[in-house]
Amino acid sequence: MAKPADTRTAGRKPVAKATRSAAETEKIRAALAARRDELRAEYDQTLSEITELQRDRLTDSAGDDQADTGTKTFEREQEISLANSIKERITQVERALERLDEGGYGWCERCGNPIPVERLAAFPSATLCVTCKQLEERR
Numbered sequence: 001m002a003k004p005a006d007t008r009t010a011g012r013k014p015v016a017k018a019t020r021s022a023a024e025t026e027k028i029r030a031a032l033a034a035r036r037d038e039l040r041a042e043y044d045q046t047l048s049e050i051t052e053l054q055r056d057r058l059t060d061s062a063g064d065d066q067a068d069t070g071t072k073t074f075e076r077e078q079e080i081s082l083a084n085s086i087k088e089r090i091t092q093v094e095r096a097l098e099r100l101d102e103g104g105y106g107w108c109e110r111c112g113n114p115i116p117v118e119r120l121a122a123f124p125s126a127t128l129c130v131t132c133k134q135l136e137e138r139r
């Protein structure tokens with residue numbers, strides 16, 4: 001049986017203008033992975049809260065008036081939208097990790113400088129360094 005040719009690495013151009021050390025890349029990876037785990041825990045917790053709210057709604061609804069039912073539905077919808085936004089953030093972090101592997105993550109889109117690890121950990125979707133971000137906001 002013939003081995004399939006490895007086309008994954010062929011034709012991939014490095015995007016980064018500057019270089020970041022392997023140690024720095026590892027630090028970013030660790031920060032992103034920690035963030036992802038944190039978000040996953042948060043997501044699981046939100047899901048169990050939704051399940052609980054749902055259970056409450058089903059078991060206590062007999063004595064509820066319409067206002068109570070409305071409040072519970074509202075709370076549940078809030079939890080669901082929270083869960084969705086957490087899930088979106090998890091996806092962002094996962095994409096960031098993929099881009100990091102490709103060498104295209106963590107560089108300021110404007111000045112090409114590396115974005116500090118702390119900033120990336122806090123805002124995995126950041127595409128600008130703090131200085132450029134401030135300039136952008138001032139416009």
Ligand SMILES: [Zn+2]
Nearest residue numbers: 108111129132
């Ligand atoms: Zn910049």
